[in-house]
Amino acid sequence: MFSYRHGFHAGNHADVLKHTVLIAVVKHLTAKPTAxxxxxxHAGAGLYRLDDDFAHTSGEADEGIRKLLALAEPTPLVQDYLDLVRSxxxxxxxxxxxxxxxxxxxxxxxxxxxxxxxxxxxxPTDSKSLESHVEQLEAGRQVHVQRADGFEGLKAxxxxxxxxxxxxxxxxxxxxxxxxxxxxxxxDSLRRFSTGTYMVWYPVIPRPEAHExxxxxxxxxxxAGKSWLHATLAIGQSEEKPVPGEPAKRPGLTASGVFIVNPPHTLKAGLQLSLPQLVDVLGRGRGKGHVLESGGR
Structure with a gap:
């Protein structure tokens, strides 16, 4: 149950999509004065080193954040993402x-x-790392960490x-x-708090549950009568030929999606500009592309 470690995947294309959208959503919501x-x-460890053994083993950040850093003219959403990572x-x-x-x-x-x-x-390991990293923030009561099941803890x-x-x-x-x-x-959350904004990330993989x-x-x-926005980013299959005598690289995750309920009204336009740029920079072969759709109220 506890074998997954996000340190292997930090800064990959899925993080690029998730965090670009997350930043845009939080910036919009904090523009209003109310708390x-x-x-x-599912918070993970909170901070990751791209030069540690985990990241070196996968090399996924090289195909994600590091490719974007060289962009000469990022779109506004991508620029916000890059600025925050650089900070x-x-x-x-x-x-x-x-x-x-x-x-x-x-x-x-x-x-x-x-x-x-x-x-x-x-x-158990990531929760300890998360607590340690949050302590360094000295954010006081602003940040609260619990080693608990987020699906259940959310309800309260x-x-x-x-x-x-x-x-x-x-x-x-x-x-x-x-x-x-x-x-x-x-x-359940929409029943409890129908006006909240909800953002779901998921992997696009050949599994019926993922497509459903x-x-x-x-x-x-x-x-629920709520507006929604759905975006996916696919980088495609690598066209690199295997090196003779070396084990073939596992394809890994090639696409992911985010689904937002009650999204900011500005988000769709921002993603219409940004998703094509992400595909251009991060795409690597057959199957690359993006989807952006919206609906509801």
Whole structure:
């Protein structure tokens, strides 16, 4: 159950998509003066080193964040993403530290508005790392960490006192029943807090549950009478030929998606500009592309 470690995948194309969207959503929500509560159901370790053994083993950041860093004219959403990642590294130096969703979010929250960040992580090693990393923030009561199941812990936090909130749901999907849990979590959460913004990340893989999930999420949003936005990013299959005498590289994840319920009204236009750029820079062969669709109220 606890074999998945995000350190192998930090800064990859899926993180690029997820964090580009997350930054745009949080920036929009914090533009209003009322306090915002953000709940991250599967927070991970919070911070990652791109020069440690995990990242070196996979090399996925080389095909993700590091490719984008050389962009001459990023779109506004991509620029915001790159600026935030660079802010965790020394100016003018190579990017070696990569912020996970908790630190991406916290960097944008406001002390004066009394924004809150609730983080759940069940993995024993990652939860310890998360607590240690959060302590370094010295953010006081703004950030609360629990070693608990985020699917269950979320229920007690909805609705937040301010009635303004964002919920990020992105389990590892290591277990097949995670897909059903995500759909059930969204359905229950919309009953408790129908005006909240919900962002679900998921992998696009050849598994029936993965293909069915966005359809289930659309149905739930439509039944609740809520607007929704769905975006996917596929980098395609590598066209590199295998090196004789060396083991063939495993293809790994080639596509992922994000589904947002009650999205900011500005997000679709921003992604219409940014997704083609991400495909141009990160795409590597057959199957590359993107999808952007919206619906609901």
């Amino acid at each position: 915002l509560a953000v709940i991250d159901t 965790f590294n020394r100016e003018g130096k190579a990017v070696r530290v990569y912020p996970g969703s908790p630190f991406v979010t916290q960097a944008l929250l406001r002390q004066q508005a009394r924004d809150k960040l609730h983080l759940f992580e069940l993995h 936090l909805l609705p937040p006192p301010s009635r303004r909130g964002l919920v990020l749901i992105d389990p590892s999907y290591e277990l097949k029943n995670d897909y059903g849990k995500v759909a059930a979590c969204l359905q 999930l966005p359809r289930r999420l659309k149905t739930l949003a439509n039944q």
